[in-house]
Amino acid sequence: MPNDRAHMRKRYLVILAVILVFPMAVLAEEEPTMEDLVRDAKQNSTLKQMISMSAQTLRWVNARLSEEKKPLLFCEPRGTAITANDALAIIASQVRDSEWIRKDKSSNMPMHLLSALVERYPC
Structure with a gap:
């Protein structure tokens, strides 16, 4: 069970990182005027x-x-x-x-x- 918790924690951290980084990557591309x-x-x-x-x-x-x-x-x-x-x-x-x-x-x-x-x- 401790390995399951560690695995889940890593999984949540990866998901959180994607959620936080993806919008920044999208915003980095400037919209045309x-x-x-x-x-x-x-x-x-x-x-x-x-x-x-x-x-x-x-x-x-x-x-x-x-x-x-x-x-x-x-x-x-x-x-x-x-x-x-x-x-x-x-x-x-x-x-x-x-x-x-x-x-x-x-x-x-x-x-x-x-x-x-x-x-x-x-x-």
């Missing part, structure tokens, strides 16, 4: 589609809000469709015009896209 995202999306259709899907998701949220008779996030003109190129151009203009957005982390892209759509298509 918005500027990086826009630059890369111009060359990478998958990234461009990701931006487009975010725009489409926001349009679906608007559709849902409309059904529920609630205020919309933004009011794009009837018949307007935001293409992948449009979505990239919208977010690229935000990045170009704002130093803060340019240096912000890319995971905040949906927030910046929403802000751009609200600014572009106010209600």
